[in-house]
Amino acid sequence: MADPFLSIQHVRKSFGATTVVEDFNLDVERGEFVSFLGPSGCGKTTVLRMVAGFEEPSAGKIVVGGKDITRLKPNQRNVGMVFQAYALFPNLTVAQNIGFGLKVAGMPRADIDARVAEMLDIIKLPQMADRYPYQLSGGQQQRIALARAIAPKPKLLLLDEPLSALDAKVRVSLREEIRSIQKKLGITTIFVTHDQEEALSISDRIAVMYGGKAEQVGTPFEIYNRPATKFVANFVGTLNVLEGKVTDAAAGTVQVNSEQVSLKGKLNGSKSGDTLSLALRPEAISLGRQPGRDSSLSGEISEVHFLGSVIRVRVGIGGNTVSLDTFNSPATPPPAVGEKAEISFSSDDMLVLH
Amino acid sequence: MKTGRFWAWVVFGLGAAYFFIPLIATVEFSMRMRRGVYSFDAYQIVLGDPRFQATFGYSVLAALFTIILGVLIVVPAAYWIRLRLPQLRPIVEFITLLPLVIPAIVIVFGYIRMYGSNSPLPFLASDRGTDLLLVIGYATLALPYMYRAVDTGLRTIDVRTLTEAAQILGAGWGTIVTRVILPNVLIAVLSGAFLTFAIVIGEFTMASLLNRPAFGPYLQNIGANRAYEPAALAIIAFAITWGCMSLIQILSRFAPKSANRPN
Numbered sequence A: 001m002a003d004p005f006l007s008i009q010h011v012r013k014s015f016g017a018t019t020v021v022e023d024f025n026l027d028v029e030r031g032e033f034v035s036f037l038g039p040s041g042c043g044k045t046t047v048l049r050m051v052a053g054f055e056e057p058s059a060g061k062i063v064v065g066g067k068d069i070t071r072l073k074p075n076q077r078n079v080g081m082v083f084q085a086y087a088l089f090p091n092l093t094v095a096q097n098i099g100f101g102l103k104v105a106g107m108p109r110a111d112i113d114a115r116v117a118e119m120l121d122i123i124k125l126p127q128m129a130d131r132y133p134y135q136l137s138g139g140q141q142q143r144i145a146l147a148r149a150i151a152p153k154p155k156l157l158l159l160d161e162p163l164s165a166l167d168a169k170v171r172v173s174l175r176e177e178i179r180s181i182q183k184k185l186g187i188t189t190i191f192v193t194h195d196q197e198e199a200l201s202i203s204d205r206i207a208v209m210y211g212g213k214a215e216q217v218g219t220p221f222e223i224y225n226r227p228a229t230k231f232v233a234n235f236v237g238t239l240n241v242l243e244g245k246v247t248d249a250a251a252g253t254v255q256v257n258s259e260q261v262s263l264k265g266k267l268n269g270s271k272s273g274d275t276l277s278l279a280l281r282p283e284a285i286s287l288g289r290q291p292g293r294d295s296s297l298s299g300e301i302s303e304v305h306f307l308g309s310v311i312r313v314r315v316g317i318g319g320n321t322v323s324l325d326t327f328n329s330p331a332t333p334p335p336a337v338g339e340k341a342e343i344s345f346s347s348d349d350m351l352v353l354h
Numbered sequence B: 001m002k003t004g005r006f007w008a009w010v011v012f013g014l015g016a017a018y019f020f021i022p023l024i025a026t027v028e029f030s031m032r033m034r035r036g037v038y039s040f041d042a043y044q045i046v047l048g049d050p051r052f053q054a055t056f057g058y059s060v061l062a063a064l065f066t067i068i069l070g071v072l073i074v075v076p077a078a079y080w081i082r083l084r085l086p087q088l089r090p091i092v093e094f095i096t097l098l099p100l101v102i103p104a105i106v107i108v109f110g111y112i113r114m115y116g117s118n119s120p121l122p123f124l125a126s127d128r129g130t131d132l133l134l135v136i137g138y139a140t141l142a143l144p145y146m147y148r149a150v151d152t153g154l155r156t157i158d159v160r161t162l163t164e165a166a167q168i169l170g171a172g173w174g175t176i177v178t179r180v181i182l183p184n185v186l187i188a189v190l191s192g193a194f195l196t197f198a199i200v201i202g203e204f205t206m207a208s209l210l211n212r213p214a215f216g217p218y219l220q221n222i223g224a225n226r227a228y229e230p231a232a233l234a235i236i237a238f239a240i241t242w243g244c245m246s247l248i249q250i251l252s253r254f255a256p257k258s259a260n261r262p263n
Ligand SMILES: Nc1ncnc2c1ncn2[C@@H]1O[C@H](COP(=O)(O)OP(=O)(O)OP(=O)(O)O)[C@@H](O)[C@H]1O
Pocket: A015, A020, A038, A039, A040, A041, A042, A043, A044, A045, A046, A047, A194
């Protein structure tokens, strides 16, 4: 990356004796949509609030467009923010809410009206200008909040779990709308969520956070398919974890249960005799031997759940249980509990968790 | 069910009687100035008395200044405590309750000792200074009501998030307080203001001991020397207080409705 638009460098934040964010680093390109994904309490909001200027970092630097903004006040940063609690001003109409930042900036009345109308069009609520916030649904309020945040053309848009108070359907449609508006305006955006599906579906890149650090930063594809740490692998998506023992480090063979799997080039300096955690996504496993899958393990079917179009099967392998999904086919009856079964997978898909 | 309803009405009737009988008796008495017939003579005399007009005007003015002073002190203080110093709330609440515990007479004697003509802050050396001191004293007396009203108003809005939303949109503290916070607690501020008004209009101790021509001492003076006029005055004062209370009720209908908040 040549010159990132937003650069968060070695940022740390302590409240009293507890350190909440530790050595957080992230570079964001102009126009990029980056999500912070992580469990509750991992420091997502705290990092976002430092970018907004509501908290001052205990150490480190935040640079936007080549300018160090670490010590600037929130009202000097030209950043837009959408809060989890729809923070619309209850005493102002929708139009006045959207125009608030423009009015504060001293924009002439006619220009404000034009910009507000433009914003209402973008969020597809042109007829709502004169309503008060209490007359709107949660989803509508959050769209107004988005319009209010982007009306002054901020350099950065920050969203802190903007969808978590909405019901599931609205959540999905609104996240896609946020993404398309963001793309249309080309505004650099940070989106905080603890919902992995949300992060995977709309982000250019995701920073998976844990314990105040960025565990991994990457595209949704990388995060899901090549998790860098055990935490990321477990947190994002469903994962089957198997215990394995390195039998020959040089050849890359690992013993799982009583069978050998070849993981050449993935062992990363493990020695013979080491115990490893190996992980497989359910969609990487098939029932029975399949062409093109170089590895297989045998076990016994322990559970079968018929879910309609797919059948979720759990197979016991030694002391571990592996979940996998097979498509329902009317011609073949589903496997029965207690049957012996063989699962196959490609060793390329097996993740070694460090 | 039935008997419960019956007793509820009995209790209500007793309460209403306890409240209304003295009131009706006072009204009745105030209208008996002219022998044999009911008349508003007492009211005419009272309202036509130049001292009534002067003292009432003085007290209204004092009440207005008290309200302004109270709003200027209480709104920013209550706001800041909610925003940044929530741990101070119990202490501040206790302090605002002190005027209810400490008699006004004690406060006034304190003032007279502290701010005499020979003190470094000689409020009492001039009439204007004494007026100012009286307004300050009134603001103290009204503090428990004003603070509670404003604090209750602040509780209905998400002070922190609204403040941050305004800040990130570029607003400074002046804009935040005047355009975001105050409009949303305006009704609460107004109810605090009317309570203040009601207190100041009838206040006797401070005005009397500081020797200011306020309505309270005038009421007392009339009460001690006349028969029918005090009753008329009491009814007038009562009507003013109730007028204030009804205004609070009416105004609260116009309060900005807070949108449902998730937390
Ligand atoms: N002002 C504060 N004083 C003390 N501790 C704080 C403060 N703000 C946050 N924390 C602590 O910092 C940690 C991280 O908080 P943060 O709000 O950033 O988490 P989060 O990742 O946003 O979680 P969530 O998904 O629940 O919103 C938490 O343990 C929290 O208790």
